[in-house]
Amino acid sequence: MKLLDKLQILADSAKYDVSCSSSGSNRSNRPGGVGNASLPGICHSWSDDGRCISLLKILFTNVCIYDCKYCINRSSNDIRRASFTPDELCELTIQFYRRNYIEGLFLSSAVIRNPDYTMELMIKALKKLRHEYRFNGYIHLKSIPGADMRLIHEAGLLADRMSINIELPSTASLKLLAPQKDPISILEPMSFVRERIMESRELVLYKKPQSFVPAGQTTQLIVGATQDSDLKILNLTEHLYRRYQLKRVYYSAYVPINDDQNLPSINTSPPLLREHRIYQADWLLRFYGFRADELLDEGHPSFDTHLDPKCDWALRHLDQFPVEINKAPMEMLLRVPGIGYRMAARIIRARRLGPLTFEDLKRMRVVLKRARYFITCNGRYSGGVDLDAGLLYPLLSDKANKKVMAGQISMFG
Amino acid sequence: MVYVTDGSFEGILTAVFEAFRNKEEPEEITLGGDFQLPLGTDVREIPVDAEKSDRVWRGVQSKISQQSLEDLYKAYLSEHPRVGLYIYRYIRLGLNLGRKVEEYLQHPDVQAIHDLSRRVGKEVHLFLGILRFKKLKNGVFYACYEPDNNITQLITDHFARRLADQAWIIHDRKRNIFALYNGEEVIFTSELPDLDHLACEEEYEELWKRYFATIAIEIRKNPKLQRSFMPYRYWKHLVEKQP
Numbered sequence: 289m290k291l292l293d294k295l296q297i298l299a300d301s302a303k304y305d306v307s308c309s310s311s312g313s314n315r316s317n318r319p320g321g322v323g324n325a326s327l328p329g330i331c332h333s334w335s336d337d338g339r340c341i342s343l344l345k346i347l348f349t350n351v352c353i354y355d356c357k358y359c360i361n362r363s364s365n366d367i368r369r370a371s372f373t374p375d376e377l378c379e380l381t382i383q384f385y386r387r388n389y390i391e392g393l394f395l396s397s398a399v400i401r402n403p404d405y406t407m408e409l410m411i412k413a414l415k416k417l418r419h420e421y422r423f424n425g426y427i428h429l430k431s432i433p434g435a436d437m438r439l440i441h442e443a444g445l446l447a448d449r450m451s452i453n454i455e456l457p458s459t460a461s462l463k464l465l466a467p468q469k470d471p472i473s474i475l476e477p478m479s480f481v482r483e484r485i486m487e488s489r490e491l492v493l494y495k496k497p498q499s500f501v502p503a504g505q506t507t508q509l510i511v512g513a514t515q516d517s518d519l520k521i522l523n524l525t526e527h528l529y530r531r532y533q534l535k536r537v538y539y540s541a542y543v544p545i546n547d548d549q550n551l552p553s554i555n556t557s558p559p560l561l562r563e564h565r566i567y568q569a570d571w572l573l574r575f576y577g578f579r580a581d582e583l584l585d586e587g588h589p590s591f592d593t594h595l596d597p598k599c600d601w602a603l604r605h606l607d608q609f610p611v612e613i614n615k616a617p618m619e620m621l622l623r624v625p626g627i628g629y630r631m632a633a634r635i636i637r638a639r640r641l642g643p644l645t646f647e648d649l650k651r652m653r654v655v656l657k658r659a660r661y662f663i664t665c666n667g668r669y670s671g672g673v674d675l676d677a678g679l680l681y682p683l684l685s686d687k688a689n690k691k692v693m694a695g696q697i698s699m700f701g
Numbered sequence: 702m703v704y705v706t707d708g709s710f711e712g713i714l715t716a717v718f719e720a721f722r723n724k725e726e727p728e729e730i731t732l733g734g735d736f737q738l739p740l741g742t743d744v745r746e747i748p749v750d751a752e753k754s755d756r757v758w759r760g761v762q763s764k765i766s767q768q769s770l771e772d773l774y775k776a777y778l779s780e781h782p783r784v785g786l787y788i789y790r791y792i793r794l795g796l797n798l799g800r801k802v803e804e805y806l807q808h809p810d811v812q813a814i815h816d817l818s819r820r821v822g823k824e825v826h827l828f829l830g831i832l833r834f835k836k837l838k839n840g841v842f843y844a845c846y847e848p849d850n851n852i853t854q855l856i857t858d859h860f861a862r863r864l865a866d867q868a869w870i871i872h873d874r875k876r877n878i879f880a881l882y883n884g885e886e887v888i889f890t891s892e893l894p895d896l897d898h899l900a901c902e903e904e905y906e907e908l909w910k911r912y913f914a915t916i917a918i919e920i921r922k923n924p925k926l927q928r929s930f931m932p933y934r935y936w937k938h939l940v941e942k943q944p
Contacts, residue, residue, distance in 0.1 A: 295908055299915040317865055324863035331930070332830040333941055335917035338926025342830075345916065383905045386842060386867060387834045388860075389940075425863070543920055558920060637804040648807035653816075 289370055295380070297370040301350040301361050302396055305453070305508060306540045310342040310391035310426045312503030313448035323385060323392070323425030325448060325503075330391050343394035343428060344384055348372055348410050352398035356466040357548045358455070358513050361398045365546065371400070374413035378421045385425055392426030392448070393417070403434035411439060414446040426503075431481075433473040440477050444484055449503040449535070452477055454528075457521050461514035464550050478532050481505050485533075504535035511566060512559040513542035513551060519580075519589040522569055526580040529573065539566050565591040572597055575629055576622045594685040599625040602662060603677045603684070609662045610669055614643050625684070626658030646670045658684055702726075702743045706785060708733035710777050713785045714754035716747045717792055730785030757792070765795035768803055776817035778851045787813040821850045828852065829859055831931065833940050834869060835900040842869040843896050846938050853878050857887045870896065906940050913941035 311329030331340035347361075349371035355363045381393045395414070400406050410429065417423045429447040431440050444450055452474055456462045459471050481501060488500035507528065509521060525537045541558035544551065569591065572578040576598070583597050584590070592600050602609065602625050611620050613635060621632040631654050638644060638652060646665045649656060661671040661680055673679050704719065704727045706712035716730045728742075738744070761770045773788050781787070790810040795802040805811045834842040842864070853873045857880045860869065864882075871880040872893070879893045936942040 292908060292911055296911055296915050299912050303916050303918055317862055320866060322864065322866055324865075326829070326859075330826070330830045333913065333939070334927045334930045335913060336924065336927060337917045337919075337921035338923035338930070339917075339921075340930070341913070341916060344912070380908065384909060386864060387836075387905060387909070387940075388830075388832050388844070388864075389909050541921075543918060560921065634806055638806045641798075641801060641805045642807070644807060651809065651812055652806045 291376060291380075293368075294370045294372060294376070295346070297368050298347045298350060298372065299345065301367075301398070302345045302347045302394075304360065304540060304543060304545075305345065305394075305396060305430070306339070307428070307451065307506055307508060307536070307538045308340055308342045308345055308394065309449075309506075309536065310428075312535060313426055314502060315424055315426070315448055315499065317424045318422070321422035321424045322382065323423050325424070325426050326391065332388065332390055342391045343426065344381055344390045344392070345394040346372075346377075346380075346396070348377070348395060348397035348406070348413065349400050350398045351400045353401065354399055354466070354468050356469070357546060357551060358465050358510065358542065360545045362546065372413070374409075374416045377413050378417045378423075381417060381425075382421050382423060385423070390425075392423075392428070394428040394430075396430035397432065399432060399434075403432045404436050404439060407432050407435040407439040407443065411443050411446065414443065418446050428503075431477055433469055433477070435477070437477065437480050440480060441484060444481060444501045445498065447501055449506065450481055450501050451506040451508070453508040454524075455508060455510050456514060457509050457516040457524050458514070461516060465513065478505065478507070478534075482532050505532070506534055506536040506538060508538040508540055510542050511539050511563050512556075517589040518562070518566060518569075518591050519584040519586070521566060522573075522580045522584055525570060526573055537570060539563050539570070561593045562591070565593060565597060569597040577619055578623075592685075595681070596625070598623070599658060599684045603680060606675050606677060609675060610664045610671075611662060612667070613649070613663050613665050614639050624659050624662045626655055626660075626662075631655075702745055703729045703731065703738060704745050704747050704785070705731050706733070706747050707749050709749060710774060711751065711754040712747065712749040713777065713788055714757040715750045716785060717789045718750075718753040718757050719745070719747055720789055721793075727786065727789065729783070730789055732780065732782065732785060761792060761795065764799065765792070765802060766800040769795055769800070772803070772814055772818040775821045775855075776814045778821050778855070779817040779849075780851055781817055783813075784817060787817070821852060821855075824848055824850050825852050825855045827931075827935075828856055831935060831939060832856070832860075832871065833938060834864075835906070835940070836903060837896060837899045838901050839899070840868070842867055843872065843900065844869065845872045845874055845895075845897055846935075847875040848873060851876060851878075853880050854889070857882070861887055872896065910941050910943075 309329050313325035314327055315325040317324040329342060331342050333341040335341055350361045351369045351371060352361045352363050384390045395410055397406050397410055414427060427447045428449040429443055431443060431450055431452050433452060454474055456465055462469060462471055484500050488498055528534045528537055541560050541563035543558045544554045544556050547554050569583055572583065573580060583601055591597055611624050618632055618636060621627055621635060634652055643666050661673060702725055704716040706716050713730060720727050773791060777784055777788065791814045794810050798805065802811060806815060828846065828848060832844045832846055834844045837843050853871060857871065861882055866884065868884055869882045877891045879890050881888045881890065
């Protein structure tokens with residue numbers, strides 16, 4: 289088979305994995321080598337769906353022994369199958385890198401023969417890439433559920449980031465759609481990797497540091513393939529960040545590819561807006577000091593698709609507003625709808641030099657479309673409407689979904 | 702009074718020096734002699750002077766901050782027609798306030814520099830990603846681009862670190878600036894011909910295009926979003942956007 293065909297087959301099979309970030313690694317080039325990681329990550333292109341392309345995201349093989357119902361590579365699907373040789377994969381990565389097409393490689397694989405065998409193939413290719421091709425760019429490796437911990441350890445010494453996809457947010461969903469996989473085989477390597485990462489950081493103190501997954505680990509959850517609520521997803525997310533210290537949880541709106549009685553019908557369009565709301569909430573958990581139970585609870589288990597989660601929260605907590613821009617602490621500025629992390633920091637710095645007026649905020653490029661209803665500047669309120677949930681709702685809700693769609697996945701960090 | 706400089710950063714700093722010495726506030730500080738003024742405007746030619754510009758440079762470093770100096774330089778690279786005046790005003794304010802001036806974002810003089818410097822910084826970051834090299838017949842990797850801002854000198858270190866073992870050329874076609882890297886150091890020149898025609902038709906370009914086309918999820922197509930990240934004007938030099 290021609291390399292061009294292989295590339296197409298194996299990229300096509302990999303594209304439903306949404307993660308493509310190249311951030312978080314401090315790996316640097318060595319004499320005679322090629323490649324250098326960039327800590328904040330770099331996007332190299334944006335595909336026609338508007339998603340950032342940072343890494344060569346590809347499967348090692350799409351030959352699979354499993355028959356997971358939601359997956360394009362399930363063994364019972366009649367699709368073209370292909371596998372790379374280690375040299376083909378290394379050559380592609382290096383040549384793309386030299387032309388500045390990519391930051392590195394995101395290698396994943398279907399399960400060929402058994403998990404250990406698959407993992408060994410991937411490790412062999414990565415070793416070649418790191419040692420023979422002397423590649424010091426970014427590598428994200430997807431570990432294979434069920435592979436031996438010894439192999440995961442070996443892989444972690446070569447990769448910058450590792451991930452293992454949970455995909456289905458509950459055990460019940462997993463049983464229904466991927467009966468051959470068991471939840472332990474996903475969570476066990478996750479805690480193993482977390483422990484090795486902590487260990488590798490401790491070692492730094494007294495001997496030459498051994499770099500183990502320096503950019504941390506991530507996972508992905510599918511949204512909308514099952515009945516799991518936003519609440520369930522967000523609680524799981526919070527648990528993953530706390531318990532496993534994941535760098536990111538990615539969400540992928542389910543794109544129907546297979547026909548199955550347990551799945552949404554093939555004509556269902558992917559729940560992009562729902563995915564977008566969950567991403568927004570994820571940001572609130574990681575950077576804005578919110579807890580999952582503040583955003584959703586049993587009485588309110590899903591996000592309002594017309595309202596971003598922060599506005600949604602604010603309208604239910606109007607007693608905490610308006611916030612005085614010149615006095616409020618960082619934590620509270622961060623809770624104002626429309627004020628992001630950078631703007632809050634900018635406000636804190638600027639107000640040290642003198643009280644800020646509404647006009648000052650405009651000049652500082654603070655977006656006031658939403659924020660104006662929730663703030664005062666030196667006691668002056670410029671919202672022009674009473675602080676009342678009924679009045680504010682129509683002003684804050686997205687009238688057309690179009691605008692929201694244009695903004696989605698702008699957060700690729 | 703309008704100050705006319707040679708358009709270099711040193712020229713602008715010399716003008717700043719002269720403005721302070723003459724105790725006058727220029728209405729404009731021009732970049733080069735190519736400008737239009739209403740009849741009867743007073744014009745002062747400012748010949749670039751290394752000693753004067755050095756004093757302003759060091760003054761900004763010691764009395765304001767290194768960060769401010771970098772912001773001013775980055776803003777300068779935007780080539781905005783009024784950037785000379787903005788630089789003068791920022792320095793004037795900064796000499797009063799010291800390093801605090803960096804945070805005085807509600808002040809229009811600070812905002813102007815901050816905006817331009819951020820605009821330049823954003824384009825630098827974008828091009829670290831979307832600059833494309835092609836292999837020439839002689840084995841050298843050649844990248845041609847037309848950035849809005851004069852950013853070539855801000856991106857070369859990055860490529861020298863990561864593409865350390867290959868010879869490459871980065872060519873700003875708009876400004877006729879070439880950065881040459883030979884595996885050891887970067888040299889700037891304007892004395893090279895256009896090299897685009899020496900590129901060999903390449904297997905890897907075809908592979909990359911195929912990859913690019915394959916990786917998009919059809920049902921999620923969103924050209925508006927794509928363009929918001931990767932504006933149309935940059936597509937000319939992107940392999941994956943060529944037919």
